[in-house]
Amino acid sequence: MGTYKCCLIFKRRYRWTDAPPPEDVRSLFAQHSGGTATMGADGLRRYLESTGTDPDLDADAEAERLLDQIRQAQRVRVPRVGRPLLGIDDFHRFLFSDDLNPPLRRPQVHHDMAAPLSHYYVYTGHNSYLTGNQLSSDCSDVPIIKALQRGVRVIELDMWPNSAEDDINILHGRTLTTPVSLLKCLRSIKEYAFVASPYPVIITLEDHLPPELQDKVAKMVLEVFGNILYYPQEEHPKELPSPEDLKGRVLLSTKPPKEYLEAKAAGTIKDGDAEANPGKGGTDDDAAWGKEVPDFKTEIQFAKQEDDALDDDDEEEDEQQIQQHLAPQYKHLITIRAGKPKGGTTSDALKSDPNKVRRLSLSEQELAKAVVNHGTEIVRFTQRNLLRIYPKGTRITSSNYNPFIGWVHGAQMVAFNMQGYGRALWLMHGFYKANGACGYVKKPDFLMQSEPEVFDPKKQQPVKKILKVKVYMGDGWRMDFKQTHFDQYSPPDFYARVGIAGVPADSIMKKTKAIEDNWVPVWGEEFSFELTVPELALLRVEVHEYDMSEKDDFAGQTVLPVAELQPGIRAVALCDRKGNKYPNVKLLMRFEFESV
Structure with missing residues (x-):
């Protein structure tokens, strides 16, 4: 037996x-x-x-x-x-074995890791402590741990005084989210920081603290991280260290905080996202599985209908105010300083100081407004400085936006709600499968060049490569799903969607015919994709089960960086909606590249 x-x-x-x-x-x-x-x-x-x-x-x-x-x-x-x-x-x-014959090159770091941090895209989380929605979910160190295990390299913490104003809580301010202690979050970050990658973990702090609690933060940080905490010896470094130099290190990044009592009295919202207005709706454009990622041309057009001026009065203060309000030891521990030059215009915000580097934060809406007239200025700014993009405050369900509008302009920290789901997050996870999934992806050379001119994302680029994708067949659903999961009375009718996510000129989705009544669909269909910016392109693959009377059923997805694809016939494992790999579901596909 x-x-x-x-x-x-x-x-x-x-x-x-x-x-x-x-x-x-x-x-x-x-x-x-x-x-x-x-x-x-x-x-x-x-x-x-x-x-x-x-x-x-x-x-x-x-x-x-x-x-x-x-x-x-x-x-x-x-x-x-x-x-x-x-x-x-x-x-x-x-x-047909994804272990023996995977679609991506062997998972090891192969980019040059010795350039300054500004030369890299960094896997960045937003409100990393939230377990669910932005208004009422619990705050916990669990989503922080999960993010680090996935390879996320930037963790965001919102710091607020506790009710007695003698300790620090982490929570989404002025919402119903329940707090978690800063100390617990810091200890979990230390324990899990390097389980997925040896490269540096950056903690971005949203600071709502008075100076005496800032000093307490400094003591906590030093006590928890000890000698793995990196901070600069000079007050204003002219260049950020490299990921290679910072291996195994943790560093802090924060914007100059406003004085706590002033912020409390004014009710200001740090970073534009510390408080969401429930009256503005709880459903976002890509909250449901079935919604496509918004094309960023559409997002820019929408932003143009709004006020063109950047509303940055809740953003970073100038250097003089840093000196006034930061506790001395706390200020010394900040490696990546956030700040905005005096002025108020977009051009002022994007000025680069040759004597120091800084981080600038913009909401997705602010970025969409800024790229209309300042695209090349943004690219130039990000050649030396860091640009962080964060979701708009109305994304109550923890949905996300199209990340390419940030990436094509050189933004290093495109911050996502990692606790959310949906196609935009699939793109983020797929993008960081590149470079050995270490959480740092070197930016394309064209974004770092200033001669003969800075790259202009608005200009139509010529086709550089043609990617040919053939979808032969799929298998594994009969092992990973119940017999009646897709259809109560007959085998499923699978079809595949294959396409490119990238700059608008490259973005397209195509699909195969549906194969009726078969757990092992054989399609044998080939698709061709012209790529103008192949360095940033992602291959999207989804499988659905056709349903004549109801919404088609989801049957798997994956996103793969085009630059990492190995040519030839490959086994492509599929994942569920949350990005977890199915044990058996996979496709047999072929990839071919043609130069133009």
Whole structure:
């Protein structure tokens, strides 16, 4: 009886598909096996070399390693004498294994990490302590831990005095959110800071404290982090350190806080998001699964209908006020200082001081207004300074916005509600799969160039590359879902949506036909995508189940950075709505690049 159960488990786990290998797979096998019925290490090595898979690896050693893993996974019987040989079905199973044949290059850091922090996009969270919506959810260190485990590198904490005004709470100010102590959050950050990445964790502090509590914050921070806390020796560094220099370190970033009593009396809202107005609606444009990510051209157009002036009176104060209101020790511990030059215009806010660097924060709406007339100024500002973008205050459900409007202008900290869900967040998670998923992605060279001119995001760029994507087939739903999950009486009717998220000229979605009544859909459809900014493009993949009478059912999604795709036939694992990988659901796809 025990043996019988083992066989059932074996069949369920390793029986990848009932559909025969696609013709392209058969052709590849014949090509690299020399036309024989079996393939050994030499043939597999030739295949790996032909696809450019991990060119820095020893192809012979990699072929042997893969053969050994295939043997273990498939229980291939190997004769005592001679090397193991693979048949066409074994080769197909190898191609359909996301562990053995993933779509992205091997997960290791490969970008230059020695440039200043301003040269990198940084995986950034917003209101990192919230467990749910922005108005009434609990505050906790749990979402902070989850974010760090995913690889998020910027954690935001809102600091407020407790009721006795002798300690510090973390909460979304003037809302019904229940507080969590600052000390608990700091200790959790220290424990989980480097479980997913060795590169620096930045804590952005929204400061609503009087000087005496700022001093208490300084003591807490020093006590908790000790020698892993980095802070500059000079008061105004001209350049930020590099991620490589800051490996294993934690650093603070905060804007100059207003005096607590003044802020309390005026009822001002730090960062434009410390208080959301319930009267402005609780449903956002991409809160539901079915809504598309808004195209940022639409967002800019909407912003143009509003007041063109940036409402920054609740933003950073000038350097003189920093000196006046910051507790001395607290001020000394701030590595990335937020501040805005005197003035009030967008051009003033985007002025770069050659003698010091700073961080500027803009809401998504403020950014949309600013890019209309100041796009190249923003790009130039972000070449040396940090720009942080945060969600508008009416995103009560913790939804998010289109991140590309920030990325294409060089904004390093595009802050997202990581506790929310939806397609915009899928894009964020997919973007940071790049560079070994370390949480830092080096910005494209064109965003760092000032000669002959600064990059203008408004200008139409020529097509640089063409990405061809073929969707062969899918499998795994019958193992990960109940038989009646999609349809009570018949097998599901799956179709795939494939497309690009990026600059407006590149963004498009296409879809396959629906395959009726089949748990193992075979599409065999190819799509072509022209890319003007391939450096920032993301490949979007979704599968849905067609329903004639009701809304189509969700059946999986993933987002992959185009720059990291490995050419050739690859297994693409799909995730659920929350971004968690399904155990078995995957697609067999092919990627090809053509230069223009």
